[in-house]
Amino acid sequence: MSPAPESRSDDEVLAGTDVTLLLRYGLTEEAFRTALFGDGAIAAAVTLDRLGVLPRSLVFVAEIVRSGGLAYAAGLPEPLPSPEPAAxxxxxxxxxxxxATTPEAETRAARWLEAVAEIVALRRSARGGTA
Incomplete structure:
Protein backbone atom coordinates (compact mmCIF):
# COMPACT_ATOMS: atom_id res chain seq x y z
CA MET A 1 0.00 0.00 0.00
CA SER A 2 1.38 3.38 -0.98
CA PRO A 3 1.78 6.07 1.65
CA ALA A 4 -0.81 8.82 1.81
CA PRO A 5 0.19 11.99 -0.03
CA GLU A 6 1.31 14.89 2.08
CA SER A 7 -1.50 17.18 2.99
CA ARG A 8 -1.30 20.66 1.45
CA SER A 9 -3.33 23.68 2.46
CA ASP A 10 -5.62 25.44 0.00
CA ASP A 11 -3.20 28.38 0.07
CA GLU A 12 -0.34 26.13 -1.02
CA VAL A 13 -2.36 24.61 -3.83
CA LEU A 14 -3.63 27.97 -5.08
CA ALA A 15 -0.19 29.57 -4.85
CA GLY A 16 0.89 27.13 -7.57
CA THR A 17 -1.73 28.39 -10.02
CA ASP A 18 -0.46 29.87 -13.27
CA VAL A 19 -1.98 33.32 -12.89
CA THR A 20 -0.35 34.60 -16.09
CA LEU A 21 -2.04 31.88 -18.13
CA LEU A 22 -5.41 32.52 -16.51
CA LEU A 23 -5.08 36.25 -17.18
CA ARG A 24 -4.04 35.71 -20.77
CA TYR A 25 -7.11 33.61 -21.54
CA GLY A 26 -9.58 34.80 -18.90
CA LEU A 27 -9.54 38.40 -20.05
CA THR A 28 -10.34 37.49 -23.65
CA GLU A 29 -12.17 34.14 -23.56
CA GLU A 30 -15.55 33.83 -21.87
CA ALA A 31 -14.93 30.14 -21.07
CA PHE A 32 -12.01 31.04 -18.77
CA ARG A 33 -13.57 34.06 -17.08
CA THR A 34 -15.01 32.18 -14.10
CA ALA A 35 -11.65 30.53 -13.42
CA LEU A 36 -9.87 33.89 -13.66
CA PHE A 37 -12.21 35.68 -11.27
CA GLY A 38 -12.46 32.63 -8.98
CA ASP A 39 -9.34 30.55 -8.46
CA GLY A 40 -7.15 33.01 -10.36
CA ALA A 41 -8.08 35.96 -8.16
CA ILE A 42 -7.66 33.89 -5.00
CA ALA A 43 -4.30 32.53 -6.17
CA ALA A 44 -3.10 36.05 -6.97
CA ALA A 45 -4.31 37.31 -3.60
CA VAL A 46 -2.55 34.48 -1.75
CA THR A 47 0.68 35.15 -3.63
CA LEU A 48 0.61 38.92 -3.19
CA ASP A 49 -0.57 38.76 0.42
CA ARG A 50 2.35 36.48 1.26
CA LEU A 51 4.61 39.14 -0.26
CA GLY A 52 3.06 41.85 1.94
CA VAL A 53 1.16 43.76 -0.76
CA LEU A 54 -1.47 46.15 0.57
CA PRO A 55 -4.91 46.16 -1.06
CA ARG A 56 -4.71 49.89 -1.79
CA SER A 57 -1.60 49.30 -3.92
CA LEU A 58 -3.56 46.92 -6.13
CA VAL A 59 -6.46 49.36 -6.41
CA PHE A 60 -3.96 52.00 -7.51
CA VAL A 61 -2.58 49.67 -10.22
CA ALA A 62 -6.17 48.96 -11.32
CA GLU A 63 -6.64 52.70 -11.87
CA ILE A 64 -3.43 52.82 -13.89
CA VAL A 65 -4.71 49.95 -16.05
CA ARG A 66 -8.01 51.80 -16.56
CA SER A 67 -6.35 55.04 -17.58
CA GLY A 68 -3.23 53.83 -19.38
CA GLY A 69 -3.87 50.21 -20.32
CA LEU A 70 -2.25 46.90 -19.46
CA ALA A 71 0.90 47.44 -21.51
CA TYR A 72 1.50 50.80 -19.85
CA ALA A 73 0.99 49.35 -16.35
CA ALA A 74 3.23 46.38 -17.18
CA GLY A 75 5.96 48.76 -18.32
CA LEU A 76 6.11 50.66 -15.04
CA PRO A 77 9.48 50.18 -13.33
CA GLU A 78 7.76 49.50 -10.00
CA PRO A 79 4.01 48.91 -10.23
CA LEU A 80 4.11 48.01 -6.52
CA PRO A 81 6.31 49.54 -3.79
CA SER A 82 8.51 46.46 -3.16
CA PRO A 83 10.72 44.84 -5.80
CA GLU A 84 9.65 41.19 -5.46
CA PRO A 85 5.87 41.69 -5.65
CA ALA A 86 6.41 44.34 -8.34
CA ALA A 87 8.23 41.77 -10.48
CA ALA A 100 -5.85 41.52 -23.91
CA THR A 101 -5.66 44.47 -26.30
CA THR A 102 -9.29 45.60 -26.36
CA PRO A 103 -10.70 48.24 -24.01
CA GLU A 104 -13.15 45.64 -22.65
CA ALA A 105 -10.33 43.26 -21.74
CA GLU A 106 -8.40 46.04 -20.05
CA THR A 107 -11.49 47.02 -18.06
CA ARG A 108 -11.83 43.37 -17.00
CA ALA A 109 -8.18 43.39 -15.94
CA ALA A 110 -8.78 46.44 -13.74
CA ARG A 111 -11.87 44.79 -12.21
CA TRP A 112 -9.83 41.63 -11.61
CA LEU A 113 -7.12 43.62 -9.80
CA GLU A 114 -9.81 45.18 -7.61
CA ALA A 115 -11.19 41.70 -6.84
CA VAL A 116 -7.69 40.56 -5.86
CA ALA A 117 -7.39 43.63 -3.61
CA GLU A 118 -10.69 42.76 -1.92
CA ILE A 119 -9.53 39.20 -1.27
CA VAL A 120 -6.23 40.42 0.18
CA ALA A 121 -8.20 42.77 2.45
CA LEU A 122 -10.46 39.91 3.58
CA ARG A 123 -7.46 37.69 4.31
CA ARG A 124 -5.87 40.43 6.40
CA SER A 125 -9.12 41.12 8.22
CA ALA A 126 -9.59 37.42 8.99
CA ARG A 127 -6.09 37.32 10.52
CA GLY A 128 -6.94 40.33 12.65
CA GLY A 129 -4.68 42.66 10.72
CA THR A 130 -5.72 45.88 9.10
CA ALA A 131 -6.75 45.93 5.47
Missing amino acids: VLRDWLSGAAQT
Missing part, protein backbone atom coordinates in the same frame (compact mmCIF):
# COMPACT_ATOMS: atom_id res chain seq x y z
CA VAL A 88 5.46 39.21 -9.95
CA LEU A 89 2.73 41.67 -10.89
CA ARG A 90 4.72 43.00 -13.84
CA ASP A 91 5.03 39.44 -15.20
CA TRP A 92 1.28 38.91 -14.85
CA LEU A 93 0.44 42.21 -16.51
CA SER A 94 2.95 41.68 -19.33
CA GLY A 95 1.47 38.27 -20.09
CA ALA A 96 -2.04 39.68 -20.09
CA ALA A 97 -1.06 42.64 -22.28
CA GLN A 98 0.04 40.25 -25.05
CA THR A 99 -3.53 39.13 -25.73
Whole structure:
Protein backbone atom coordinates (compact mmCIF):
# COMPACT_ATOMS: atom_id res chain seq x y z
CA MET A 1 0.00 0.00 0.00
CA SER A 2 1.38 3.38 -0.98
CA PRO A 3 1.78 6.07 1.65
CA ALA A 4 -0.81 8.82 1.81
CA PRO A 5 0.19 11.99 -0.03
CA GLU A 6 1.31 14.89 2.08
CA SER A 7 -1.50 17.18 2.99
CA ARG A 8 -1.30 20.66 1.45
CA SER A 9 -3.33 23.68 2.46
CA ASP A 10 -5.62 25.44 0.00
CA ASP A 11 -3.20 28.38 0.07
CA GLU A 12 -0.34 26.13 -1.02
CA VAL A 13 -2.36 24.61 -3.83
CA LEU A 14 -3.63 27.97 -5.08
CA ALA A 15 -0.19 29.57 -4.85
CA GLY A 16 0.89 27.13 -7.57
CA THR A 17 -1.73 28.39 -10.02
CA ASP A 18 -0.46 29.87 -13.27
CA VAL A 19 -1.98 33.32 -12.89
CA THR A 20 -0.35 34.60 -16.09
CA LEU A 21 -2.04 31.88 -18.13
CA LEU A 22 -5.41 32.52 -16.51
CA LEU A 23 -5.08 36.25 -17.18
CA ARG A 24 -4.04 35.71 -20.77
CA TYR A 25 -7.11 33.61 -21.54
CA GLY A 26 -9.58 34.80 -18.90
CA LEU A 27 -9.54 38.40 -20.05
CA THR A 28 -10.34 37.49 -23.65
CA GLU A 29 -12.17 34.14 -23.56
CA GLU A 30 -15.55 33.83 -21.87
CA ALA A 31 -14.93 30.14 -21.07
CA PHE A 32 -12.01 31.04 -18.77
CA ARG A 33 -13.57 34.06 -17.08
CA THR A 34 -15.01 32.18 -14.10
CA ALA A 35 -11.65 30.53 -13.42
CA LEU A 36 -9.87 33.89 -13.66
CA PHE A 37 -12.21 35.68 -11.27
CA GLY A 38 -12.46 32.63 -8.98
CA ASP A 39 -9.34 30.55 -8.46
CA GLY A 40 -7.15 33.01 -10.36
CA ALA A 41 -8.08 35.96 -8.16
CA ILE A 42 -7.66 33.89 -5.00
CA ALA A 43 -4.30 32.53 -6.17
CA ALA A 44 -3.10 36.05 -6.97
CA ALA A 45 -4.31 37.31 -3.60
CA VAL A 46 -2.55 34.48 -1.75
CA THR A 47 0.68 35.15 -3.63
CA LEU A 48 0.61 38.92 -3.19
CA ASP A 49 -0.57 38.76 0.42
CA ARG A 50 2.35 36.48 1.26
CA LEU A 51 4.61 39.14 -0.26
CA GLY A 52 3.06 41.85 1.94
CA VAL A 53 1.16 43.76 -0.76
CA LEU A 54 -1.47 46.15 0.57
CA PRO A 55 -4.91 46.16 -1.06
CA ARG A 56 -4.71 49.89 -1.79
CA SER A 57 -1.60 49.30 -3.92
CA LEU A 58 -3.56 46.92 -6.13
CA VAL A 59 -6.46 49.36 -6.41
CA PHE A 60 -3.96 52.00 -7.51
CA VAL A 61 -2.58 49.67 -10.22
CA ALA A 62 -6.17 48.96 -11.32
CA GLU A 63 -6.64 52.70 -11.87
CA ILE A 64 -3.43 52.82 -13.89
CA VAL A 65 -4.71 49.95 -16.05
CA ARG A 66 -8.01 51.80 -16.56
CA SER A 67 -6.35 55.04 -17.58
CA GLY A 68 -3.23 53.83 -19.38
CA GLY A 69 -3.87 50.21 -20.32
CA LEU A 70 -2.25 46.90 -19.46
CA ALA A 71 0.90 47.44 -21.51
CA TYR A 72 1.50 50.80 -19.85
CA ALA A 73 0.99 49.35 -16.35
CA ALA A 74 3.23 46.38 -17.18
CA GLY A 75 5.96 48.76 -18.32
CA LEU A 76 6.11 50.66 -15.04
CA PRO A 77 9.48 50.18 -13.33
CA GLU A 78 7.76 49.50 -10.00
CA PRO A 79 4.01 48.91 -10.23
CA LEU A 80 4.11 48.01 -6.52
CA PRO A 81 6.31 49.54 -3.79
CA SER A 82 8.51 46.46 -3.16
CA PRO A 83 10.72 44.84 -5.80
CA GLU A 84 9.65 41.19 -5.46
CA PRO A 85 5.87 41.69 -5.65
CA ALA A 86 6.41 44.34 -8.34
CA ALA A 87 8.23 41.77 -10.48
CA VAL A 88 5.46 39.21 -9.95
CA LEU A 89 2.73 41.67 -10.89
CA ARG A 90 4.72 43.00 -13.84
CA ASP A 91 5.03 39.44 -15.20
CA TRP A 92 1.28 38.91 -14.85
CA LEU A 93 0.44 42.21 -16.51
CA SER A 94 2.95 41.68 -19.33
CA GLY A 95 1.47 38.27 -20.09
CA ALA A 96 -2.04 39.68 -20.09
CA ALA A 97 -1.06 42.64 -22.28
CA GLN A 98 0.04 40.25 -25.05
CA THR A 99 -3.53 39.13 -25.73
CA ALA A 100 -5.85 41.52 -23.91
CA THR A 101 -5.66 44.47 -26.30
CA THR A 102 -9.29 45.60 -26.36
CA PRO A 103 -10.70 48.24 -24.01
CA GLU A 104 -13.15 45.64 -22.65
CA ALA A 105 -10.33 43.26 -21.74
CA GLU A 106 -8.40 46.04 -20.05
CA THR A 107 -11.49 47.02 -18.06
CA ARG A 108 -11.83 43.37 -17.00
CA ALA A 109 -8.18 43.39 -15.94
CA ALA A 110 -8.78 46.44 -13.74
CA ARG A 111 -11.87 44.79 -12.21
CA TRP A 112 -9.83 41.63 -11.61
CA LEU A 113 -7.12 43.62 -9.80
CA GLU A 114 -9.81 45.18 -7.61
CA ALA A 115 -11.19 41.70 -6.84
CA VAL A 116 -7.69 40.56 -5.86
CA ALA A 117 -7.39 43.63 -3.61
CA GLU A 118 -10.69 42.76 -1.92
CA ILE A 119 -9.53 39.20 -1.27
CA VAL A 120 -6.23 40.42 0.18
CA ALA A 121 -8.20 42.77 2.45
CA LEU A 122 -10.46 39.91 3.58
CA ARG A 123 -7.46 37.69 4.31
CA ARG A 124 -5.87 40.43 6.40
CA SER A 125 -9.12 41.12 8.22
CA ALA A 126 -9.59 37.42 8.99
CA ARG A 127 -6.09 37.32 10.52
CA GLY A 128 -6.94 40.33 12.65
CA GLY A 129 -4.68 42.66 10.72
CA THR A 130 -5.72 45.88 9.10
CA ALA A 131 -6.75 45.93 5.47
